[in-house]
Amino acid sequence: MSASVIAEPLAAPTGHAPVHTSVAFPRDTLFGAATPGKIAMWIFLVSDALSFSGLLIGYGILRGGSTVWRHPGEPALGVNFTAFLTFLLICSSVSMVMAYSAALAGDRKKTALWLALTILGGLGFLAGQMHEYFGFFPGFPTHPLRGLVGEGLIPGHSAYASTFYLTTGFHGCHVLAGVVYLSTVLARVLSGKLDGRPGAVELAGLFWHFVDLVWILVFTLIYLIP
Amino acid sequence: MASHATTRAYLGVFAALAVLTVLEVAAVKTGLPKRTLVLLLVSLAVTKAVLVALFFMHLRWETRVLRWMVAVPLATPAVYGVVLIAATIAKRMPA
Numbered sequence: 001m002s003a004s005v006i007a008e009p010l011a012a013p014t015g016h017a018p019v020h021t022s023v024a025f026p027r028d029t030l031f032g033a034a035t036p037g038k039i040a041m042w043i044f045l046v047s048d049a050l051s052f053s054g055l056l057i058g059y060g061i062l063r064g065g066s067t068v069w070r071h072p073g074e075p076a077l078g079v080n081f082t083a084f085l086t087f088l089l090i091c092s093s094v095s096m097v098m099a100y101s102a103a104l105a106g107d108r109k110k111t112a113l114w115l116a117l118t119i120l121g122g123l124g125f126l127a128g129q130m131h132e133y134f135g136f137f138p139g140f141p142t143h144p145l146r147g148l149v150g151e152g153l154i155p156g157h158s159a160y161a162s163t164f165y166l167t168t169g170f171h172g173c174h175v176l177a178g179v180v181y182l183s184t185v186l187a188r189v190l191s192g193k194l195d196g197r198p199g200a201v202e203l204a205g206l207f208w209h210f211v212d213l214v215w216i217l218v219f220t221l222i223y224l225i226p
Numbered sequence: 227m228a229s230h231a232t233t234r235a236y237l238g239v240f241a242a243l244a245v246l247t248v249l250e251v252a253a254v255k256t257g258l259p260k261r262t263l264v265l266l267l268v269s270l271a272v273t274k275a276v277l278v279a280l281f282f283m284h285l286r287w288e289t290r291v292l293r294w295m296v297a298v299p300l301a302t303p304a305v306y307g308v309v310l311i312a313a314t315i316a317k318r319m320p321a
Contacts, residue, residue: 032289042292046299053303060311065318083251087244093282094240101233202284209282213275220271224254225264 041203045210048174052214055170056221059163070160075151077164077223078132085128086219092121093212096205103198108189111201115186118208122179129172133165164222171218174211181207231281239281246274 027033034042063069070076099114131137135147148164155165185204188194194201231239250270253263280286285293 030289030291032292034288034292039292042296046296049300050303053300053307057303057307057310060307061314064311064314067318079251079254083247086247090240090243090247093278094236097231097236097282098233101236206283209278212282213278216271216274216278220250220267224250224267226254226260 035199037199037203038206041206045206048210049214052167052170052217055163055167056217059167059221062159062163066159071158073152074158074160075148075153077148079223081128081132082219082223085125085132086215088121088124088128089212089215092118092125093209095121096208100198100201100205103189103194103201106196108192108195111194112186112189115182115189115201119179119182119186122175122182122208125175126172126179129168129175167218167222171211171215174214178208178211231284231286235281239277242277243274246270 031039095114095117099111099118102110102114127136131140131147133147133149135150153161153164155161181204185194185201189201250267253266253270256263258266279296285296
């Protein structure tokens with residue numbers, strides 16, 4: 001019978017931190033080799049997806065019920081720039097799975113390198129989003145150049161503006177949380193605490209891919225649909 | 227059985243996601259009728275999301291129970307949302 005492996009703290013001598021090592025985990029008839037941690041992460045992600053569903057359905061109803069969605073003076077959203085941010089997130093998802101592959105192979109250096117690249121991708125996305133909102137980087141190609149706020153897309157002024165900032169901002173918070181989460185995993189990888197525990201990298205990856213998956217839907221529904 | 231994709235499969239999915247993203251942006255600029263465009267864009271987005279879930283999130287290698295546990299709670303609000311939004315648009319349109 002095949003068995004997955006999870007880590008559990010073992011009793012440590014008095015005065016010492018718990019020793020983490022791997023123990024066999026029996027294969028479950030319903031969930032196979034999925035660890036309790038992975039099942040818990042999926043339950044969290046499904047509940048989080050319901051939060052995004054509420055925002056996107058609310059956006060759809062407000063937009064579908066309005067005769068004028070974008071009022072005069074409000075800027076259009078920049079599709080090309082956001083497509084670049086989407087591509088950046090997709091790239092970071094690839095680096096995340098490469099980190100998991102390296103963790104499975106027991107290669108600490110490569111795991112750390114791919115994780116660092118994933119974090120950089122997330123930071124790049126966040127910087128891009130702030131630039132889109134406020135025009136932080138003059139001369140960097142985007143539309144509009146002064147940032148959406150500077151061009152007149154003010155939260156609270158219209159349903160168009162409010163739903164845009166609410167949904168993309170909520171997603172941005174998830175990216176920020178993902179960057180913090182991945183940074184802690186990276187620190188633990190570098191310190192050797194996750195040696196032989198690729199499952200911890202996979203769990204972080206699940207969250208990161210979920211953030212990417214949600215953005216794919218947000219990009220289409222908020223930016224692309226005319 | 228492997229519990230995750232090979233590096234080659236990961237890169238294949240990455241290429242597919244990149245191409246689909248380019249197609250999405252190109253579709254917006256083609257001047258297709260709105261209803262056709264919306265259907266096309268949503269189909270492309272759902273395809274990309276399913277690719278991420280199956281390969282990057284390894285759902286393809288999980289048990290059927292876990293896959294359904296994820297799919298049903300996601301599909302239900304999606305269908306509910308489509309019904310609500312369609313009803314809202316129909317109410318706004320002149321008879």
